[in-house]
Structure formats: structure tokens, C-alpha cells
Amino acid sequence: xxxLVISLDMETNNHNKPRLDIGGNVEIGVxxxxxxEIGFIVYEQEIQNGKVTLTEVxxxxxxxxxxxxxxxxxAPPIVLELHTKSGFKPLYDQFVKDCEYNSxxxxxxxxxxVDEYAAAILEDLLRTKYPKLFDRALYESGNLHALTVVGKNxxxxxxxxxxxxxxxxxxxxxxxxxxxMMRNMLRSLGNDKLKGISKTKSTHFAIDDCESATxxxxxxxxxxxxxxxxxxxxxxxxKQNQEPL
Numbered sequence: 001x002x003x004l005v006i007s008l009d010m011e012t013n014n015h016n017k018p019r020l021d022i023g024g025n026v027e028i029g030v031x032x033x034x035x036x037e038i039g040f041i042v043y044e045q046e047i048q049n050g051k052v053t054l055t056e057v058x059x060x061x062x063x064x065x066x067x068x069x070x071x072x073x074x075a076p077p078i079v080l081e082l083h084t085k086s087g088f089k090p091l092y093d094q095f096v097k098d099c100e101y102n103s104x105x106x107x108x109x110x111x112x113x114v115d116e117y118a119a120a121i122l123e124d125l126l127r128t129k130y131p132k133l134f135d136r137a138l139y140e141s142g143n144l145h146a147l148t149v150v151g152k153n154x155x156x157x158x159x160x161x162x163x164x165x166x167x168x169x170x171x172x173x174x175x176x177x178x179x180x181m182m183r184n185m186l187r188s189l190g191n192d193k194l195k196g197i198s199k200t201k202s203t204h205f206a207i208d209d210c211e212s213a214t215x216x217x218x219x220x221x222x223x224x225x226x227x228x229x230x231x232x233x234x235x236x237x238x239k240q241n242q243e244p245l
Contacts, residue, residue: 004042010160039206050232
């Protein structure tokens, strides 16, 4: 069975990570964090002779409507500067301004609707193209977990997906491959080959950063497999609800 991986990125107005308080509730600061944009790209992954091939089968990007300028009032100075320098802020502000004149657009780009739409296109992909990965019982229980998530420091994004966009998050497998962690493991072993492989910079636009993470993942994984050839099955084979190493 072919393995599907999904490169995921979100843009927010804060660097707070989703956390639970003593009662198991999401902390207030995280609920106040505005989700601004979501992007993901789904790939078929194949590994042959230590070489990784990633074939794109779906991409999706959407802004998420939040009233302005309140969204930036809540942003720490470093995040505000980051989004301003990248050019993301003026584009997002124009998106918000357009939504202010159109009540339908406000609803269309709400968190809930964006979540439902993203989940619907993932469901359609699996139903029509990968029916063996679509288990109706697991889908109806909210635990399909068909896609392996890859990315740089991707636990940050998954945390928000689980707490704020749960319908989309139910498609994500427990197997999460953090490229940043893989690089640190190789670096700790003194692997000089890391010096010669891809390491792209973040633009802080969701789809751009998905593409960046994918390039780094492919290059890093090939070095990782050369160093640890016995792990190829873990990265190649799809297993429902597979636990991380």
C-alpha cells in the first residue's frame, strides 16, 4: 500500500504553543491566538535504493478570517515584525478588508468552515484515489489517521490543528516526522553530509513553507536512510495508527 505524507504549515499571530491546564482545558492564551493561514501538500512517497520520490497529489491553502486590526494588537512585536518584513501582513490585511464588505466571505473563511472544507477535500482524495486507506468506521469515529505528517518543528502546527481544526486533524497519523529533529540527530552523530544537503529558509507563507519543508525532508531522509538503512520500512510502509519510533 502506498504511503501518503502531508507537509503542513500554519501562520499565526503568536508563538504560543497549545497547552492544557490542570483541568484538561486549552489555555486561554492559546484560544486567543489567531490562526491566519493554513496550507498543506499531500504526496505519494516511494523509496527505492535509498532515494526518495515524492509525487504531489493535492495542495490546499486558505486564509482564516480574523477582525483587524485586533489580530495584530495581540501579536508580540517579534511576530508583527516577522509578518511585516515577509510581506504576509499587507496581504492578510487586504484579505480582511475584502471580507469586511462581504458577510458571506466572513463566514466562508471562519475557522469552522475552513476546517470543514479542508477535511472534505482530504476525505474526497482518500475515497476516490486511495480507497484502501479510507476506513469508514474509523472515519465516522473521527480517528482515520491516514496521512503521515512531515515538516519543520511541525508539532507546533499539529497542536493547533488538534485543538482548533479537529476535523482536518483526524486525518493525521500518529506517526509524525519532524525534519528539524532528524537533522539534530544526524548532527549529533557528526554526519558531515548534512553540510551539503538542502536547508531552505522560511518565507512565512504557508504553501511556500510546505514546499520548503518537503525539500528539506527529502534531502534529510536520504541521508538518514544511508546512515540507518534498517529504518526504511518505518518511513515507507503505511500502517494504520502507527506509533512513532
